[in-house]
Structure formats: C-alpha cells, structure tokens
Amino acid sequence: MSKKDSEIGQKSDIIQAVIIADSFGSEFLPLSNDVPLEVFLENNCVSIHHNLKDTHIAICSPSVLPLFSDNFDFQTRDDFIKGLLINEEILGSTVYWHLIKGNQHGGAITNWRMYQALSQELANHWFYPIIxxxxxxxxxxxxxxxxxxxxxxxxxxxxxxxxxxxxxxxxxxxxxxxxxxxxxxxxxxxxxxxxxxxxxxxxxxxxxxxxxxxxxxxxxxxxxxxxxxxxxxxxxxxxxxxxxxxxxxxxxxxxxLVDDEEEEDIVGNKLARRFSRLHLDEEYAKSDDDMLESSDSEDDLSHVHSPVPDDTNMFFSEVIDSLTRGFEDKLQCDNLILEINSSRYAYNVTLKEVNYNVIKAILNLPFQHSSGQQYLAALLRTLVYFSPILKNYIRNENAMEDCLQAVEDVAASNNELCECIARVLNWFYDRDHISEEAILAWYSKLDKTSRVNARVVPFIKWLQEAEEASSSEESE
Amino acid sequence: MHEKDQMIDIIKLITDIKHGKLSSSYDIAARTEQLLENLISHGKWNTAQELMNLIKLRLKKIVDLLPQEATTNNIMRHILKIIRDEYDAGFKSKAEGQQTLHHLVTADSDTDSTDYSKPLPSLKLALLDHLAEYKVELEASGDNIASQASEHIHSNEVILTVGKSNTVKKFLKFAAKTRKYHVIVVESAPDYQGHVMAASLAKSNIQTIVIPDSAVFAMMSRVNKVIIGTYTVMANGGLRAASGVNSVALAAKHYSVPVMVLVHMYKLSPIHACAYEQDTFNIFASPADVLPYSSGPVLNKVHIYNPIFDYVPPELVTLFITHQGGNAASYVYRLLSELYHPDDYYL
Structure with a gap:
C-alpha cells in the first residue's frame, strides 16, 4: 500500500481538518506540503496522521449540493474540497473528519469492485451492528x-x-x-x-x-x-x-466491456476502469491465462486501491514518445534531455532505470520505421543523432553497465539487434561511450549459452586481442 | 394512519437498540415500558382485545427484526399479562367481589376462552396505575438485588466476575460498604469490558485483580463464589450470557464453586433456545476485534467468528438472585408463570 491519505487535523472539541491534502496519492496534488505555523500557534494540540485511508463517505450540508451544480468542474468530492479551499469560498464553512478505528468500518460503493468487496464484508459482519x-x-x-x-x-x-x-x-x-x-x-x-x-x-x-x-x-x-x-x-x-x-x-x-486504455491517458480513469470490474480470485485468473492481461489478479479483495501502474513502464513509453518526436521533428538533443529529465521526476524513477530505459528506447526506435536488414542502418542513424543524449546519460562505470544491460535485453528479444549486436557494441566502444573494461566485465557475467553470447564472442575476442596488443606495445 | 405512527415508535426503539444507543438492559426496559405506557394512554383502542393486538403487532415486529433481543419482548409479554389480569379483576370485582379459592382453582381451565372484547371503561386507568407501579419496580430492581449482597458475600472472600455488568457492579459495591473482600475480574476479550468493570470497582476501594480469559481455570481454585450477570435467562434456566461465561461456569463446576447469576425479572424469557442453533441464538460481531482489517489478504482465506453470546446450561447455575430473593434454576418455570400468561409465550 503505497498510497495513503495524509490529513492533518487539529484537536479542539471536535476534530477539525485544517488541511486535507492528497487523498489520492499523486493524482490529487497536495494543497500544501508545509504546515502553516499558525496551525501550531493557534492550537494547543495538533495531531498528524500519515496512515489514513479514505472511506469515500462524506456527509455534507444541503448547501453543498447546489455548489456541485453551479460548478461544472466539480466532478468528485476531491475536486470540490480542492476547489473550495483554493477559491477560499469556504467562508465560515468547515470540513470535519472522523477517524474510524477499532471495530468500526466503512466504505462507499462506487463501482462493481467495491460492491463485491463490501458485500463480502457485510456478509462477514464487518459492518456490525449492521448485519x-x-x-x-x-x-x-x-x-x-x-x-x-x-x-x-x-x-x-x-x-x-x-x-x-x-x-x-x-x-x-x-x-x-x-x-x-x-x-x-x-x-x-x-x-x-x-x-x-x-x-x-x-x-x-x-x-x-x-x-x-x-x-x-x-x-x-x-x-x-x-x-x-x-x-x-x-x-x-x-x-x-x-x-x-x-x-x-x-x-x-x-x-x-471496453478495454481501450490508449484513449484516456489519465491514470485515475485507468484505475477507475480497473476497479469497475469484479475481482477475480487468483486461482481463477490463472486458469484463464489468456485473459489475464485485463484482470487484476495481483490485487486482493480487501485492498481496493492497491495496484500502482508501473511507473517505470510509464516512464519508458514517455521516453519513447519524446525520442520519436525528437527524431522526426529534428529537435535539439538538449531539449530532449530536459524533457526526459522532467519525465524522470514525474514518475520518480531512479537514475539507474533512467539510463537503462533511455538506451532501451533508443534501440527500439528504429523498429518503428524499418525492420530486418535495414534495422542496422536505421539504428546507426539514430545513434548518431542521439549521441549527445548518450553522452549525457552514460557518464560512469555504472551507467555503462546499465547501457550494456539494455543492449543485452533488447537483443535477447529482437532478432534484428541480435544479428548486429557486435557492430552496435563496436560503435559504442569506438565513440568512447563504453569502456573496454565495462564490456569485458559485462561479458564475464553474460549467460554463455545464450544466443546473444554467440554473436558477441567474435567482438570480445577482437577486443581482447587488441588489448593484448596494446599492452604488449606498452611493455616494449 | 394513526396505527402507522405508533409503529414508527417501535421502529425507532429497534434502531436505537440495534445501533447501541441503548446500551444497558435497564435503559431498554425503561424505554419499552415508556412506549407501552404511551400506547395505553394515547393509543386507539376500546377493548382489552384491541390493546393486546396493538401490543402483539409490536412484539412480532421486534421478534422479526431483533430476534436476539429479549428484554423488550419480555416486558411486552409481562404487560400483556397485566392487561389480562386487570381485565379479569375489573369484571370480577363488578360481578361478585372477592375471589374464592374455588374460583382460583377452576379459573385456569377456561383461560383460552376468556373474551377480552367487552369494553371496560375503568381498564385504562387501572392499567396506568399498574404500569406506574411496575415502573417503580423496574427502577428499584437493581437496588433490591444489590441489597441482598451482604447475604452472599462474606469477609475475605474471593469473588470472580466476568466482563461488565451494571447489576453486578452495584451488587459488589453494596457489599463493599460493610465487608472487605477481593474481586477477580475476567477481562473478557475481545471487547475487554472487564477492564472498565475493574476500573470502576477499584474506584470504590475494592481489591480488584484483572485476569485474562485463559487464566480462569488456574484462578478458580482460589475463588469462593462466581457472581455474574446475563443477557437473558431461557425458559429452562439456561443462560444467554456474554461469550466466555460458559467456560467460567464449567471451571466453577470443576472446583465446585457456586455460580450466582444476578437477574432482573425482565431478563426471564419464556423462549427455549440452545447453543446448537448458533444462527438464531447468537449474534456475530465485527471480526475486526479478533483480526484487524489491516491484516490484509489473509482475511480472505480465513473465517473469523466473534460471537457475542454464550449458552450456559442450567445445571451449571447454582442460584438466580432476583429482586425477590434467590431461586434455583429449576424454579425458573414457576417465575415465568407468574410473569407471563401462557398464551403469550409463543406468538
């Protein structure tokens, strides 16, 4: 469970929320990351909760409903609270929250998934005394x-x-x-x-x-x-x-049931659609492996908000998009680097993953235009064009390792690259993107039985010979 | 339409009970009594039969919606009995004045055929008088039970009790005025009402020890008496008590420790029920107390039961203490026939 509400409340006679931040993780930006000093000055007791989950049940006064019809952009409760707080229309109205603990239980049925989960919970007496x-x-x-x-x-x-x-x-x-x-x-x-x-x-x-x-x-x-x-x-x-x-x-x-996920790129909607479906038992989903893609087998009934879309994958597709556009429109590589970096922060990806995914994306790019024999030529064109980006990301030994890993992975899954992997490595080596030591270290860890290995061997032999030659030259 | 308004009354009572607004059985009893008093004084009825039908409608509603709630039913049944008695008395005093012994003996044979549809103008007043009396009895019941405490608790005795019961609390505190003795409180997991009980007893300067439920058997050898309250007393003298009481009673049996049950009269139920029918007998509370929701996926794989009641068979109960004094379990049937009319046992 990575998504948790953070609500900060003040305790007076009744608990009153002064700041409701972030009820849905990254989708609803926190109103403020800093707690104003007044909160502490004006109250003698402040409690900070960081482990709360939202039941999505809200009780409002009758005057709230007209606000929803007046403001078309209020689609959800979160929109409403955010809108009111930002516009400071709140004017003497207050948002209270109630902490449910112990054997108290709550949940709102907003989709079939929740219907299923809550029905089971109701049948198992979680909502006692409502049984x-x-x-x-x-x-x-x-x-x-x-x-x-x-x-x-x-x-x-x-x-x-x-x-x-x-x-x-x-x-x-x-x-x-x-x-x-x-x-x-x-x-x-x-x-x-x-x-x-x-x-x-x-x-x-x-x-x-x-x-x-x-x-x-x-x-x-x-x-x-x-x-x-x-x-x-x-x-x-x-x-x-x-x-x-x-x-x-x-x-x-x-x-x-509609499954076109490209149409809507907002994570929230995707999640919402996932949850609009019934939960299937793990065993059940396994028996129907071909359908697995669209089901939520990894998620469990009681954890309805759980499956986080894979940030790294999102980042990867974002990088592909940026690079494709950059290549087609002949954009400045510096700008592309900026773009990739901002995606990196948006999806919170580690440096290692950035290196890996950028290389992977570049290697995958030529597939969009050409295949088979033309792949190598297209790839070399791309590599030349993106060399400032490569230079920017492949800076040290670790980055080289990531880069080689990416090459290996792409080669393992694509025949085209596998055919010419030696040429590609040679290109990287010639332009000083990857050092000799890094390649040799990578080779020593490579699975010796793999397809990739067979293709790489000649290049490695050549490298080793070159090294011996150079070292013998030095020694002379 | 008026009829419907009155039914709203009973539905409100049911929701209040269901949502735990009326927690103690005395509150429920007082509310029920109040409700019936209103019904009698403002309700639309002319004859005793009509009034009894009105009450029976409500009784049915409660039995349907709250099958485990006994207090309200018992009070309603008792008031049905009061109506029958007042009706009979009203006619008899008109007709022939004093009842003879012969009448009392022969009267029972034709109870079924008694016609309650004759109008009796004095009935309303008589009923309200009787109800006022009954109300006082209800109010005083707790004190009357407590006042017998010094007969049962002696100096330096060790008393064991389970969980929290207002009647037991009053009883123990009354005894503490004159005697010094020890109380062992079983904490009664998972709601731990025993802690509340122990805190309250300790405030009255009673030597109190709290033990977990698992330690009951080990402690029982040191105990002189077990004094507990109960939710309901069944028609056979068995108890519907808080879960965990049965094991306490069994441990007491093993060590031959007397088990005393403090009961208000309104807890005596004419219903037979036993532990075999857990579905109708018991309520299962939220499993959250046993295994918290945060335990995650494992919750889908286990069945969690958190029963509220426990059935204690009559042979494990030594003595019932009511406001009239002590009675053995085998005497419960006699008390029942005093409280309720046989026709009202089952609806």
Whole structure:
C-alpha cells in the first residue's frame, strides 16, 4: 500500500481538518506540503496522521449540493474540497473528519469492485451492528452462502462464496461461485455462474454459463445454453454509442466491456476502469491465462486501491514518445534531455532505470520505421543523432553497465539487434561511450549459452586481442 | 394512519437498540415500558382485545427484526399479562367481589376462552396505575438485588466476575460498604469490558485483580463464589450470557464453586433456545476485534467468528438472585408463570 491519505487535523472539541491534502496519492496534488505555523500557534494540540485511508463517505450540508451544480468542474468530492479551499469560498464553512478505528468500518460503493468487496464484508459482519438479517448457510451449500428470504434452492446445487437475494429460485445442478444474485431471479437447471452479478428479475434458462466478471442487468432473459464471459448484458437495446452489440435474445443485449486504455491517458480513469470490474480470485485468473492481461489478479479483495501502474513502464513509453518526436521533428538533443529529465521526476524513477530505459528506447526506435536488414542502418542513424543524449546519460562505470544491460535485453528479444549486436557494441566502444573494461566485465557475467553470447564472442575476442596488443606495445 | 405512527415508535426503539444507543438492559426496559405506557394512554383502542393486538403487532415486529433481543419482548409479554389480569379483576370485582379459592382453582381451565372484547371503561386507568407501579419496580430492581449482597458475600472472600455488568457492579459495591473482600475480574476479550468493570470497582476501594480469559481455570481454585450477570435467562434456566461465561461456569463446576447469576425479572424469557442453533441464538460481531482489517489478504482465506453470546446450561447455575430473593434454576418455570400468561409465550 503505497498510497495513503495524509490529513492533518487539529484537536479542539471536535476534530477539525485544517488541511486535507492528497487523498489520492499523486493524482490529487497536495494543497500544501508545509504546515502553516499558525496551525501550531493557534492550537494547543495538533495531531498528524500519515496512515489514513479514505472511506469515500462524506456527509455534507444541503448547501453543498447546489455548489456541485453551479460548478461544472466539480466532478468528485476531491475536486470540490480542492476547489473550495483554493477559491477560499469556504467562508465560515468547515470540513470535519472522523477517524474510524477499532471495530468500526466503512466504505462507499462506487463501482462493481467495491460492491463485491463490501458485500463480502457485510456478509462477514464487518459492518456490525449492521448485519444481514438473513441466515448464513454453511453446511449443505458449501462455503459462505448468504441467502435471502423465500428462496427455493435445489439440494443438488453447489453454492459457494455467493450472496443471493430474496425470492430467488435455483434449479438442479446449478453451480454458483462468487456470484451475486439479486432478488426475484430465476435460474434453471445446469447453469454455471461464477464471478458475476445477476440483476433483479432476470431469468437464466437451463445450461447458461455466466463467468469472468460479467454483469447481467435487470430483467434480462438469457436463452438456453447461453455463454457469457467478461461482458455486460442488458435487457434493452443500448444507445447508438456502442458499436458492437450482440443480440442474444428478445431481452438480452451483450456489450463488450471496453478495454481501450490508449484513449484516456489519465491514470485515475485507468484505475477507475480497473476497479469497475469484479475481482477475480487468483486461482481463477490463472486458469484463464489468456485473459489475464485485463484482470487484476495481483490485487486482493480487501485492498481496493492497491495496484500502482508501473511507473517505470510509464516512464519508458514517455521516453519513447519524446525520442520519436525528437527524431522526426529534428529537435535539439538538449531539449530532449530536459524533457526526459522532467519525465524522470514525474514518475520518480531512479537514475539507474533512467539510463537503462533511455538506451532501451533508443534501440527500439528504429523498429518503428524499418525492420530486418535495414534495422542496422536505421539504428546507426539514430545513434548518431542521439549521441549527445548518450553522452549525457552514460557518464560512469555504472551507467555503462546499465547501457550494456539494455543492449543485452533488447537483443535477447529482437532478432534484428541480435544479428548486429557486435557492430552496435563496436560503435559504442569506438565513440568512447563504453569502456573496454565495462564490456569485458559485462561479458564475464553474460549467460554463455545464450544466443546473444554467440554473436558477441567474435567482438570480445577482437577486443581482447587488441588489448593484448596494446599492452604488449606498452611493455616494449 | 394513526396505527402507522405508533409503529414508527417501535421502529425507532429497534434502531436505537440495534445501533447501541441503548446500551444497558435497564435503559431498554425503561424505554419499552415508556412506549407501552404511551400506547395505553394515547393509543386507539376500546377493548382489552384491541390493546393486546396493538401490543402483539409490536412484539412480532421486534421478534422479526431483533430476534436476539429479549428484554423488550419480555416486558411486552409481562404487560400483556397485566392487561389480562386487570381485565379479569375489573369484571370480577363488578360481578361478585372477592375471589374464592374455588374460583382460583377452576379459573385456569377456561383461560383460552376468556373474551377480552367487552369494553371496560375503568381498564385504562387501572392499567396506568399498574404500569406506574411496575415502573417503580423496574427502577428499584437493581437496588433490591444489590441489597441482598451482604447475604452472599462474606469477609475475605474471593469473588470472580466476568466482563461488565451494571447489576453486578452495584451488587459488589453494596457489599463493599460493610465487608472487605477481593474481586477477580475476567477481562473478557475481545471487547475487554472487564477492564472498565475493574476500573470502576477499584474506584470504590475494592481489591480488584484483572485476569485474562485463559487464566480462569488456574484462578478458580482460589475463588469462593462466581457472581455474574446475563443477557437473558431461557425458559429452562439456561443462560444467554456474554461469550466466555460458559467456560467460567464449567471451571466453577470443576472446583465446585457456586455460580450466582444476578437477574432482573425482565431478563426471564419464556423462549427455549440452545447453543446448537448458533444462527438464531447468537449474534456475530465485527471480526475486526479478533483480526484487524489491516491484516490484509489473509482475511480472505480465513473465517473469523466473534460471537457475542454464550449458552450456559442450567445445571451449571447454582442460584438466580432476583429482586425477590434467590431461586434455583429449576424454579425458573414457576417465575415465568407468574410473569407471563401462557398464551403469550409463543406468538
């Protein structure tokens, strides 16, 4: 858990937050990193918390709602607080916060993921004294089934980790796992539902299979032996905005869950989309390896804010972008260095990673224009163009090591570079970007059985011979 | 419509209980009594039957929404009994004055057929009088129980108690006025109410020792008496007490230490329940006290139970102390028939 709220509160009669900073890590910039001196002067007791998490539950006075409609840029609560504090419209209004501790519990359902997490927590009595007023079955239904009133469930059904609403009828041989069945649903024989949500008043005819984070809306009727995976089903034909709509039946239209992450580059939205999906158990996700890319298997149910997008990867793609643009528009290398450095600070990447990624990016650049035989020529052109950048980043022994590592990694994954790795190394050596010792040290650690090794050997031999020659020259 | 307004009353009481606003059983009892008093004085009813139906509606609501809450139910049942008694008395005094022994013996046979739908104008006043009396009884119950303390606690004795109970606290403090004795308080994890209890006792200059739940058996050999409170007394004399009490009672049995249970009359319930039906018998509180939420992913892999109640079978209880004096567990059925009318046991 790297993202934590930092809120600084003052204690008087009631706890009052003077500064609410940064409720979402880097996405919401802190209003101020410094605590004004007045905070300490005006209060005899100041407590500083650095380990709080936001429940996203806010209680506001009626006068807050008009503010949201007046200001279109207030999309979220964080926008609101930030906006008010910055514009100092707060005028006598106060923001209070309440610390939940011990056995108190809270959470806001803003997406399906949270719905899933909080439902499980509710069923497990985390919200005591708010507890489901229904019986919790264990014995015959397997593990953790919470079943509402007036349900008829066939004994041959296998139900685990599921929550079932009121007036639900479930036929024979039905398997429910991690399923959330709303009220008045009818499920016929031999259906399999896992990791999915079935909306109220839906009907699933026999043999349906609904899996992998699907959401079936209200009043949907699924025909016999329908197979639904990782998609959204609703009962009415959706608006024209959606292109790929499958008509499954009179009252069932399937929409693919959108996954185009290039469209929106804001991290928050990406995260939000990830969380809008159901959580899948690790074992489950593993069994469907091909789908793994879009699922959140590494994240656990109880840690809903966790997976941090890989900063280094973001940095890498940023560097690629900068370099591509620089190369195409013939920008000054100095400016590009500035640009890379600012990306470096934005993503908080270590110097080692910067060196590694810059070299990797440069080596990858020619792939965008050419492939196969032309790669080497294109690469050499690029290298020449970017030599000021190389000079800037490859400054010492460590940097050389990183650079060689990058060359090795790219070569290992690309045939083109692997073919000509000796030429590339030679180029680096000739221009004094990499010293002889560094190359030899790198070679000694290289996996001797690898493809890269075979390509490098002649160059290393030549180097060693050259060294012997020079040393013998010296000794003479 | 008026009907609905009154039901809002009971729903408010239920939410208050559910959200822990009324923590002590006396508060709940007093609120319930108040509610029924309002119902009787302002409610829309003409005959005893109508009034009883109004109360039974509320009783059903509570049983549905708070199946584990006994105090309110018991008070309502008792007031149903009061209404029946007053109704009978009202008609009998009109008809033939004093009851004879013969009447008392034969009266029970036709209880089912008693018709409560005849209007009795004097009923309302009589009921309100009786309720005022009952209210005083409720208020004095704690003190009456405490006043028997010196009969049970003797000098230099070692008393063991579990967790926090207002009745037990009053009882022990009363005894401390005249006697010097030691109290061992079991801390009763995971809510550690025992700590609060011990702090309060120590303030009254009672020698107090706090022990963890695991040390109960080791300490029991030194204990002279176990004095505890309870949530409910079941119809068979068994207890629905705070979790952990059963093991204390078993340890006491092993060392032949008497176990005394302080009960208000409103804790006697005509319901039979046993530990086998954990779902209906028990409430499970938040697992956070047992394994904090910050433990992370492991929470998905374990089942955590944090039960609030413990069932103690009647044979482990030596004596019930009510405001009327001490009674054995086997006598509970008799107390029940005094408190409630058999027709109101089950709805």
């Amino acid at each position: 489901p007023d229904v019986k919790k079955y264990s014995g015959c239904f397997g593990r953790d089934a919470t079943v509402g009133h007036n349900c008829s469930i066939s004994e041959s059904s296998n139900i685990s980790k599921s929550i079932i609403g009121n007036n639900v009828a479930i036929g024979k041989n039905v398997t429910l796992e991690n399923a959330y069945i709303m009220s008045d649903v009818k499920i016929y024989n031999d259906c399999i539902i896992s990791n999915s949500i079935i909306g109220p008043k839906s009907i699933l005819k026999s043999g349906c299979k609904v899996t992998f984070g699907s959401v079936v809306g209200a009043n949907v009727e699924l025909n016999k032996e329908c197979f639904i995976e990782n998609s959204l089903v609703q009962s009415k034909r959706p608006d024209d905005d959606y292109d790929d709509v499958d008509k499954l039946g009179e009252k069932a239209y399937r929409l693919k």
